[in-house]
Amino acid sequence: MEESLPAWDKATTADGETRSIPGAAIKRLSLYLRILQLLETERAEKVSSAELARRLGLNSAQVRKDLALFGQFGTPGFGYHVTGLRKELRRILGMDREVRVVLVGAGNLGSALLSYKGFLKQGFTMLWGFDADPEAASARARTRVPIYHVDELERRLTAQPVDIAVLAVPAEAAQPLADRLVALGVRAILNFVPARLEVPADVQVRYVDLSLELESLSYYVQDD
Amino acid sequence: MEESLPAWDKATTADGETRSIPGAAIKRLSLYLRILQLLETERAEKVSSAELARRLGLNSAQVRKDLALFGQFGTPGFGYHVTGLRKELRRILGMDREVRVVLVGAGNLGSALLSYKGFLKQGFTMLWGFDADPEAASARARTRVPIYHVDELERRLTAQPVDIAVLAVPAEAAQPLADRLVALGVRAILNFVPARLEVPADVQVRYVDLSLELESLSYYVQDD
DNA sequence: TAGATTGTTAATCGATTAACAATC
DNA sequence: TAGATTGTTAATCGATTAACAATC
Incomplete structure (x- = not known):
């Protein structure tokens, strides 16, 4: 077969x-x-x-x-x-239309991603950020993108579906959040969390694993 | 041959x-x-x-x-x-020793990388940051890692060589800085700049291209 | 027309997977 | 010993590159 x-x-x-x-x-x-x-x-x-x-x-x-x-x-x-x-x-590439993006997890890295210019260019719209502590996250982020409590995920994404989610949460929160995002119609996840995500076959996941990149570079800088 | x-x-x-x-x-x-x-x-x-x-x-x-x-x-x-x-x-992997890292370009993304926990764990030492405007960069970064003016690159890295440089500068500054870093003995570059770097064959470059990741994800979220 | 460069097929290369003898 | 799992060879798969007829 x-x-x-x-x-x-x-x-x-x-x-x-x-x-x-x-x-x-x-x-x-x-x-x-x-x-x-x-x-x-x-x-x-x-x-x-x-x-x-x-x-x-x-x-x-x-x-x-x-x-x-x-x-x-x-x-x-x-x-x-x-x-x-x-x-x-x-x-x-589907860049001739608006591509709607949200960020989940606006910690140190996440809040930098929220204001990352490369995301705003090119037809991407960073709609919202979500965080477990939206006040602290808003203080970190230098951006006009509103940051809501992660509990609002369902309400917001039901009202207005998005295409891509950028995930930058603690490792243990990654899978449950991925499940919720997929249930809300997210079709692709850009995952900064060093954890494998289980998603349906029609959902794309890209892993950006900074520790892994640095560790594999470490191999090449040994003096032997 | x-x-x-x-x-x-x-x-x-x-x-x-x-x-x-x-x-x-x-x-x-x-x-x-x-x-x-x-x-x-x-x-x-x-x-x-x-x-x-x-x-x-x-x-x-x-x-x-x-x-x-x-x-x-x-x-x-x-x-x-x-x-x-x-x-x-x-x-x-060469993780049984200290791996010395510097960051060059402490803008939005760079300053987040400076304080990124994943880099500090695991035997990596983030020594210094460098930026064209170290005062502004220090204000952005929530970290104890000192940030110097990029003009100090030669002086600091001559006194104490490093293994890996993380590059997060504007595109036009990337190649000249890569040249300087290589001349100073850097053996590997983790490059967040969307620009191809020309380096000697014994220097490793890893590209982390966030725009590219997002653009290629855009391909998969089209409804057709 | 002569020169340049495409689109595509065939050849090559390299990486992944299957299979299994060795062996704990 | 019987069962499990390695290390490795051979087979498969897929991606890259070379070559070239078609054609602008």
Whole structure:
């Protein structure tokens, strides 16, 4: 019997066929988009897969292959139109619409994330923060984003669903909160908590594990 | 002609042979270590590769293979001794000594990282922060870690070399600062700046790109 | 047209998983 | 001894890269 892939792991070609899209390719699309935005400010009209690859330290065949997963955006002998490709990538990544984000856990790291500019750019809307101690959290955070008590999660997210939750709570609180967020319709979680989350297959979780990054770097700085 | 690998990408077996160690395996070692520390608090004497795999959502053969890259730590029919394996992993990862860390760029995100508890645990020493405006940075940061002007980088790091730098500066400042850090003997950079860094082959760079994570999650939350 | 560069197939590479003899 | 589990080899899987006909 064949396992069927979750919907987000598929893409449809012109002829209606369905293929699996590697997550690593999606991350690279986001990198391509960043370079295209840079090229646009440089008033560049066109760009080749070789140039995109050079700027990102990738292989040009990989760039062409990644883009070809979603359509034929280039012109042989010419390359890609910067503005055109940028629009396509924004559409593919779903950045051509408002993406609604909440933060759960506005401690030290969380409150910094609340005011992180990179999140506010690019069509992301950081709607609300939630914390077990909203007064203390508000004092920490230098932002206009309102911070509510975590008990208000259900009320707020029922009234107005969100797409993505950023999770930065103590380890023992992570799984119960993930469960509540999923029940409230959250489709993706950016998880800063060093704990594995169990979620349904159609919910995406990305782990940003700072201790793990530092520990694995420690391996490389030994003098032997 | 054969390219020779950087020293950190090799490991030596008992018979003096040298093999390449995948970076992904190193990251998993750090995950294994975390579970072993948990098991130790649970007073567990032994653990099998199957149990480690289960707790981390991995394959047991992968666990055994990762560990076997560095030696024979297990006993057939028994498994691994929790305390013994924990010690071995701490040694392999270089966590059995002080790892000296500095932060460069104590803005919103940076100052949160300065006081991030996960960095202080586990044998990491966050020595100093550096910022172009150390007064403002000190006001932001709720930490005892001293923050100096970035001009003091050379003086401080010459007097006392560090292993790892955490970089959280504006994009245009990233490469020049990376160059200075490498010249000062920094062996690894944890880079929160969305910019590619050019460094010598023996310097490790890890990218933590929050915008990229959020953008690639955006792909999965589209309703189609 | 000649030169450049795409989209795509085939080849390569590397990482994951299965299988199992060795062995505690 | 019987049962369990390692370390390791072989098989599988998937991702990257090379190559090139198509074509602007």
